[in-house]
Amino acid sequence: MKIIKRSGSEVPFDITKISAAIAKANETVDENLRLSDKQIDEISRKVADKCASVNRALGVEEIQDLVERGIMEQDAYEVAKNYITYRYKRALVRKSNTTDEQIINLIECNNEEIKQENSNKNPTVNSVQRDYMAGEVSKDITKRLLLPQDIVEAHEQGIIHFHDADYFAQHMHNCDLVNLEDMLQNGTVISGTMIEKPHSFSTACNIATQIIAQVASNQYGGQSISLTHLAPFVEVSRKKIRASVREELIDACGTAEESAVERITEKRLREEIRKGVQMIQYQVVTLLTTNGQAPFVTVFMYLNEARSQQEKNDLAIIIEETLLQRYQGVKNEAGVWITPAFPKLIYVLEEDNIHEDSKYYYLTKLAAKCTAKRMVPDYISEKIMLQNKIDKNGNGQCYTCMGCRSFLTPYVDENGKPKYYGRFNQGVVTINLVDVACTAGRGNIDTFWSVLDERLELCHRALQARHKRLEGTLSDAAPILWQYGALARLKKGEKIDKLLHGGYSTISLGYAGLWECVYELNGKKLTEPEGEKLGLEIMKKLNEACAKWKAEENIDYSIYGTPLESTTYKFAKSLQKRFGIIPGVTDKNYITNSYHIHVTEPIDAFKKLEVESKFQALSPGGAISYVEVPNMQGNIEAVMNVMKFIYDHIMYAELNTKSDFCQVCGYDGEIQIEADEDGKLIWVCPNCGNHDQNKMNVARRTCGYIGTQFWNQGRTQEIRDRVLHL
Numbered sequence: 001m002k003i004i005k006r007s008g009s010e011v012p013f014d015i016t017k018i019s020a021a022i023a024k025a026n027e028t029v030d031e032n033l034r035l036s037d038k039q040i041d042e043i044s045r046k047v048a049d050k051c052a053s054v055n056r057a058l059g060v061e062e063i064q065d066l067v068e069r070g071i072m073e074q075d076a077y078e079v080a081k082n083y084i085t086y087r088y089k090r091a092l093v094r095k096s097n098t099t100d101e102q103i104i105n106l107i108e109c110n111n112e113e114i115k116q117e118n119s120n121k122n123p124t125v126n127s128v129q130r131d132y133m134a135g136e137v138s139k140d141i142t143k144r145l146l147l148p149q150d151i152v153e154a155h156e157q158g159i160i161h162f163h164d165a166d167y168f169a170q171h172m173h174n175c176d177l178v179n180l181e182d183m184l185q186n187g188t189v190i191s192g193t194m195i196e197k198p199h200s201f202s203t204a205c206n207i208a209t210q211i212i213a214q215v216a217s218n219q220y221g222g223q224s225i226s227l228t229h230l231a232p233f234v235e236v237s238r239k240k241i242r243a244s245v246r247e248e249l250i251d252a253c254g255t256a257e258e259s260a261v262e263r264i265t266e267k268r269l270r271e272e273i274r275k276g277v278q279m280i281q282y283q284v285v286t287l288l289t290t291n292g293q294a295p296f297v298t299v300f301m302y303l304n305e306a307r308s309q310q311e312k313n314d315l316a317i318i319i320e321e322t323l324l325q326r327y328q329g330v331k332n333e334a335g336v337w338i339t340p341a342f343p344k345l346i347y348v349l350e351e352d353n354i355h356e357d358s359k360y361y362y363l364t365k366l367a368a369k370c371t372a373k374r375m376v377p378d379y380i381s382e383k384i385m386l387q388n389k390i391d392k393n394g395n396g397q398c399y400t401c402m403g404c405r406s407f408l409t410p411y412v413d414e415n416g417k418p419k420y421y422g423r424f425n426q427g428v429v430t431i432n433l434v435d436v437a438c439t440a441g442r443g444n445i446d447t448f449w450s451v452l453d454e455r456l457e458l459c460h461r462a463l464q465a466r467h468k469r470l471e472g473t474l475s476d477a478a479p480i481l482w483q484y485g486a487l488a489r490l491k492k493g494e495k496i497d498k499l500l501h502g503g504y505s506t507i508s509l510g511y512a513g514l515w516e517c518v519y520e521l522n523g524k525k526l527t528e529p530e531g532e533k534l535g536l537e538i539m540k541k542l543n544e545a546c547a548k549w550k551a552e553e554n555i556d557y558s559i560y561g562t563p564l565e566s567t568t569y570k571f572a573k574s575l576q577k578r579f580g581i582i583p584g585v586t587d588k589n590y591i592t593n594s595y596h597i598h599v600t601e602p603i604d605a606f607k608k609l610e611v612e613s614k615f616q617a618l619s620p621g622g623a624i625s626y627v628e629v630p631n632m633q634g635n636i637e638a639v640m641n642v643m644k645f646i647y648d649h650i651m652y653a654e655l656n657t658k659s660d661f662c663q664v665c666g667y668d669g670e671i672q673i674e675a676d677e678d679g680k681l682i683w684v685c686p687n688c689g690n691h692d693q694n695k696m697n698v699a700r701r702t703c704g705y706i707g708t709q710f711w712n713q714g715r716t717q718e719i720r721d722r723v724l725h726l
Helices: 015-026 037-053 060-073 077-095 100-107 126-146 149-156 180-186 201-216 232-253 258-286 309-328 361-374 382-388 433-440 445-470 514-522 529-553 567-579 605-616 636-649 713-721
Strands: 002-004 010-012 160-162 175-177 188-190 193-195 223-226 297-301 344-349 378-381 424-432 506-512 556-561 625-628 652-656 659-662 672-675 681-684 696-701
Touching (some): 015 077, 180 201, 180 223, 201 232, 344 361, 424 433, 433 445, 433 506, 433 514, 506 529, 529 605
Parallel strands (some): 175 223, 223 297, 506 556
Antiparallel strands (some): 188 193, 378 652, 659 696
16 A cells, blocks of 8 residues: 655555654643543554555545544544644645755656656656656746635645646746648748748658747647648649659650659659658657657648648648558557557548548548557548537638647638637636535535536636736747747737737636536436436536626637546545545546546447537537547448548547557557556556566557556546447
8 A cells, every 4th residue: 555745756655654643643732631552553543444445545635634533533632633733834844845855756756646647758757857847846836926825725625727837937828720831831930040931842841840849849738730731842842853853854865755754753752742741750759849748749631621622632642641651650669660649640521531432532441540550540520510610700610629629719810711720729727527516415406506606717717817827928938939920920029918819819618527527416427318418508507607708808718628637636536535435426536537428338439429429519619529449450340430420420539449569578469457466556468467667568548649658546547447339
């Protein structure tokens, strides 16, 4: 059995320390008020039993709470009072310097929570540690100086989650859609160097990777680029290659037959496209940005985004090469092909590629094959998105999300044209819906709505703090973003304020645990009529709040299905501490992401997507649905059937497969999750028993994106509990 110290380090549970702490408090009171040795032993054993029954490592504060209750159960109130006083004094001492011990443990890789905070960051690497060190300082400043105390306390108690406090001290935003077209067509500046319009496809790809790295280093969330913005440079290279081939043939043969020129040109062009796409994939995988990880980049593949038939055909070639290379994967240190986490790929299902007689159906079949092996691409239905995303002109729009699921609201510029690239999200604050329901109590719907109103206003003020932190930011803070085209072309010294209002950017009210929230309120599941009805009412209430704030402040507040990664464990622990174990509500070490059907619920893929599509439509600021599937490489037809269902029923969805490799024995099946002798969940190769995470490659979709650096205990339990939907 383990405990988590305040510094974040994980150590074995030691019952003698419990007894010693009680004994010290016991000695401070009159002899006639003291506990007996037998009572101290009984309290210590009860605390130990409680720790063992929780099925996770408890924190020091949680254990001390148990000790307090144990002392009071023995009617030793004077001892309890002195114990509480001692805790308070020690808390004051710690408050005078809240970061030193955390940073030291971080550097020595002893902080369990930090080690498992981000499934795509390796905490042993210097650059990651440097980012985490800066993050600890930022969180300290944020809690002590930058946020109102009630918001800090709500965050600490797991009532809300104030995202990315480790970056809040700086004037940084969350995620965006990079205007790669503007930067490539009109030039940009990178690290003080003018980069002009590229004269070939391969050069355009090279510049794109440099832009991706620069953007990633100047924000903390994900970014998305579109392959459509690279497509025009295929024709640039084609003309350049054609002229060169014609000249070579004339020099060698005295003549140049047009058929030969075209054949050789297309062959060389394909090779350039292959190298360009390979450059993007390998650069993204191998680059380390200033936050210590590969850029969190999404690559968008949308045929109808092309502006001419020729550009569409060229875009199809780029998409095909991107899928082929992702299907192959990348080599690990042992030289084995594995699944990389990034770039994330999104493929749009549309009339030109979804039907068997469609011109580009071959691309969709290739996408299905890639999904079955490498978990990507994910799928956007053009058909459903055009219905869901209506701009003020009454036109449906189809565009990519930012990062893993955050969608911009439809926007029309001053010329009446839709605009998405160059826009961004200011940040996120998430409401813990389970806590709202537990605070109200089962059956108390009226109380629930009242508590929800209070919590929403708390989130509103927290979101306003995010917005105000960005107000007044000068374009000089991140020239690549604000001056050189990624998001805008402002003047030096100009404030970004005009981009924070009027819908140019969004700010997100996240939500988590709708499943458990509804179950606590009426004992029904979202898959049951009464549960679905209440769930949809709650979602509408969240949207009404955002619409009200937007009308009052001219800021695009939007509902966002939060991709809880490490926070799912934090919320679960907080709920257990505040409300105890409630079957079906707080009895897991995780809560359900956004509106999703619980991972343990038996339901087929098509029914799951059908139910969740109703909730996804009410989550305009971002949402993604998934189905959990077994190894589908031998059943691509079934994958295609799911994709066709997505096209007709839901805007954005994905298929979760597995992709693992044991470096000890070469096993490439599914690495299993088991509990060790302390009850801690660990990853184990079922073939050879290897449980060294440094000697295995495990890729799992966790929150709409692939993680490869393992997860905390809450998320690991959630992964273990997943049932198949197909």
